[in-house]
Amino acid sequence: MNQFINEKMQANNHLLEATSSQTQDFYFRFLADSQHIxxxxxxxxxxxxxxxxxxxxxxxxxxxxxxxxxxxxxxxxxxxxxxxxxxxxxxxxxxxxxxxxxxxxxxxxxxxxxxxxxxxxxxxxxxxxxxxxxxxxxxx
Incomplete structure (x- = not known):
């Protein structure tokens, strides 16, 4: 996993803890997709x-x-x-x-x-x- 995604995950971990696994999965895929072209x-x-x-x-x-x-x-x-x-x-x-x-x-x-x-x-x-x-x- 690249550094950008790791930084975002760490910065928003406290917010994601209260969300569903579907929302967490969406967020991580969104970060990965936003980095790939x-x-x-x-x-x-x-x-x-x-x-x-x-x-x-x-x-x-x-x-x-x-x-x-x-x-x-x-x-x-x-x-x-x-x-x-x-x-x-x-x-x-x-x-x-x-x-x-x-x-x-x-x-x-x-x-x-x-x-x-x-x-x-x-x-x-x-x-x-x-x-x-x-x-x-x-x-x-």
């Missing part, structure tokens, strides 16, 4: 998001709020995100894993916004289907 994918994603951030900067400069859902699976995040994404002034992507881009690789706000935008577009093109469930909202 495939190097080849990361280079491509970094360059693509840098260009996207530059290309869409006039839109991204106007963003006032950022929303991120963090939690265990099967708790309704996808449904809430799909409902919010139907609003014409909102863009919510599903399963981006933004923390790893912010935490480990220091992506800029513009790069994160671009990844959210592209993730939402890909999700919409796929019919907003996740694990066999459709989160599509008609006429949106």
């Amino acid at each position: 495939d190097t080849q994918t990361n280079i491509y994603t970094y360059l693509r998001s840098m260009y996207g951030a530059w290309k869409h900067r006039k839109y991204f400069d106007k963003i006032e709020n950022y929303c991120i859902f963090i939690g265990c699976g099967r708790t309704g995040h996808s449904l809430v995100g799909a409902c919010l994404d139907t609003h014409p002034d909102m863009v919510i992507s599903d399963e981006l894993g933004a923390v790893k881009y912010i935490n480990k690789h220091s992506y800029s706000k513009g790069q994160i916004y671009y990844l959210i935008l592209k993730g939402a577009q890909v999700h919409a093109q796929a019919g907003k289907t996740v694990a066999g469930y459709s989160y599509a909202v008609p006429n949106q």
Whole structure:
């Protein structure tokens, strides 16, 4: 286990003692996932998001709020995100894993916004289907 995860575990051990084993497992997997990005994918994603951030900067400069859902699976995040994404002034992507881009690789706000935008577009093109469930909202 790497040093980052060990430090986080020690710092939050007193908080985790009172939680369920499922929550503890989620927390440790979340820390591990936030540290891992495939190097080849990361280079491509970094360059693509840098260009996207530059290309869409006039839109991204106007963003006032950022929303991120963090939690265990099967708790309704996808449904809430799909409902919010139907609003014409909102863009919510599903399963981006933004923390790893912010935490480990220091992506800029513009790069994160671009990844959210592209993730939402890909999700919409796929019919907003996740694990066999459709989160599509008609006429949106």
